[in-house]
Amino acid sequence: MYYGKKCIFVANNIIVVTLSEENYLKAIYLISKYGGESVSTNAIAERMDTKASSVTDMIKKLADKSFVNYKKYQGVRLTEKGRLAASNVVRKHRLWEVFLVDKLNFSWDEVHEVAEQLEHIKSEKLTNELDAFLEFPEEDPHGDPIPDKQGYIKNSQKVLLSQVSTGSVCICVGVKDSSVEFLQYLDKLSIGLGTVFTVASKEVFDESLTITLNESPLSVSKTVSNNLYVKIKN
Amino acid sequence: MYYGKKCIFVANNIIVVTLSEENYLKAIYLISKYGGESVSTNAIAERMDTKASSVTDMIKKLADKSFVNYKKYQGVRLTEKGRLAASNVVRKHRLWEVFLVDKLNFSWDEVHEVAEQLEHIKSEKLTNELDAFLEFPEEDPHGDPIPDKQGYIKNSQKVLLSQVSTGSVCICVGVKDSSVEFLQYLDKLSIGLGTVFTVASKEVFDESLTITLNESPLSVSKTVSNNLYVKIKN
DNA sequence: ATATATTTTTAGACTAGTCTAAATTTTATT
DNA sequence: AATAAAATTTAGACTAGTCTAAAAATATAT
Ligand SMILES: [Mn+2]
Ligand SMILES: [Mn+2]
Ligand SMILES: [Mn+2]
Ligand SMILES: [Mn+2]
Numbered sequence: 001m002y003y004g005k006k007c008i009f010v011a012n013n014i015i016v017v018t019l020s021e022e023n024y025l026k027a028i029y030l031i032s033k034y035g036g037e038s039v040s041t042n043a044i045a046e047r048m049d050t051k052a053s054s055v056t057d058m059i060k061k062l063a064d065k066s067f068v069n070y071k072k073y074q075g076v077r078l079t080e081k082g083r084l085a086a087s088n089v090v091r092k093h094r095l096w097e098v099f100l101v102d103k104l105n106f107s108w109d110e111v112h113e114v115a116e117q118l119e120h121i122k123s124e125k126l127t128n129e130l131d132a133f134l135e136f137p138e139e140d141p142h143g144d145p146i147p148d149k150q151g152y153i154k155n156s157q158k159v160l161l162s163q164v165s166t167g168s169v170c171i172c173v174g175v176k177d178s179s180v181e182f183l184q185y186l187d188k189l190s191i192g193l194g195t196v197f198t199v200a201s202k203e204v205f206d207e208s209l210t211i212t213l214n215e216s217p218l219s220v221s222k223t224v225s226n227n228l229y230v231k232i233k234n
Numbered sequence: 235m236y237y238g239k240k241c242i243f244v245a246n247n248i249i250v251v252t253l254s255e256e257n258y259l260k261a262i263y264l265i266s267k268y269g270g271e272s273v274s275t276n277a278i279a280e281r282m283d284t285k286a287s288s289v290t291d292m293i294k295k296l297a298d299k300s301f302v303n304y305k306k307y308q309g310v311r312l313t314e315k316g317r318l319a320a321s322n323v324v325r326k327h328r329l330w331e332v333f334l335v336d337k338l339n340f341s342w343d344e345v346h347e348v349a350e351q352l353e354h355i356k357s358e359k360l361t362n363e364l365d366a367f368l369e370f371p372e373e374d375p376h377g378d379p380i381p382d383k384q385g386y387i388k389n390s391q392k393v394l395l396s397q398v399s400t401g402s403v404c405i406c407v408g409v410k411d412s413s414v415e416f417l418q419y420l421d422k423l424s425i426g427l428g429t430v431f432t433v434a435s436k437e438v439f440d441e442s443l444t445i446t447l448n449e450s451p452l453s454v455s456k457t458v459s460n461n462l463y464v465k466i467k468n
Numbered sequence: 469a470t471a472t473a474t475t476t477t478t479a480g481a482c483t484a485g486t487c488t489a490a491a492t493t494t495t496a497t498t
Numbered sequence: 499a500a501t502a503a504a505a506t507t508t509a510g511a512c513t514a515g516t517c518t519a520a521a522a523a524t525a526t527a528t
Pocket of ligand 1 (some may be wrong): 093099111112113115
């Protein structure tokens, strides 16, 4: 009997889920907004930087294992089992990101690549002890929510900076784009999670904003305001 | 061009070493006593619980990448490059074991399985920050030495309990067999790293020892004394 | 020195996961 | 409704890593 042996997690001699399957589940979970919506083959392929034909192959395997419901040409939707498996991968990813930033001096633009690896480590005890060690964080270094053991996510009232009306005092609570480039640009602007500023004015021409940060005015483009989550402070 | 894409570490777009290759390198490294001796195909197969034919296949790949020197039917020996790659895997394995015990409340019999996964995470920064976070430990929870960044290992004067002469005061500094079974048995005997005891007498019949631990006599079999490393205290 | 046993390698097969190119189905446009 | 475009699936090929069975080389025993 051939089981691939390496790279595959085995519990009680039953194969649970491979690294590759986990990556597909995670992609479906995130594209579908945490398991809600149905997801197209192409959307998965694009997100995972792979080919649609590969996605179709994998979707069939996931359907066989009842992680997704699948009808040809109709896209997929996570089952409850799939949603839980996927949320667990995301939980691990985000917990490890917190660990790297809080304990190992990583900056928020350095953690993602390593967390992509760490999220596949299989050990319930490890995940839960890590959670406790970090004092049960609710959000990762990019402001994204960390699902709990049961896959439950606390939803917060964050809103995109671009939606905020002039005069509001805001606190930065997350990023929509968490690319290295954007994060480093925010560093340069001295904007990070917890940064407080006021929306001074909005330019009609290009929808750029002028915000007041540390008493000084700062202009931010529409691209920035469209990718920064804030909470209104008053 | 096909590169397997997943599971393979890429630095500057050059494939460095796969998870499977790392496992073989580690096995050769440990069998050869940290890269010294030449190692037979069968020895690798036995240690890795795989078939000799698979080992031969992999050996050829490792030789192509100049991690080992290989002549048909003559076994393999690690090159300097191979020794360093292997020592890095062992370094990571043992650092993670320290992390799990010191920070995440794992016991010494629970860490190995998880460390087998964690040892393959590729990030120099992670390894070095973890090392610093743990305050540069020199040994893992089983008393095994942790190679430094350059692959250097501090060698210690530890000796098997079975070699110690009667009357010696010993401090337990490591185990040769680190199976769950042996480690749990030691727990039951209240023997761990740092435990101090005196060798009271040796039984000629079965070479069992009577040791004095916390004022009380305790009998340990030859199997135990052959798998426990100690340092003489005076 | 020869025969036997052991070790190692080779040959051929298999799975997981990927790809390209072609076929099929669904969706959008006239 | 027919056609064109886009999305999706299928067919067939490829690699890494493994296996079994057979062949070849080396080591051991008479
Ligand atoms: Mn991330
Ligand atoms: Mn994140
Ligand atoms: Mn170990
Ligand atoms: Mn160890």
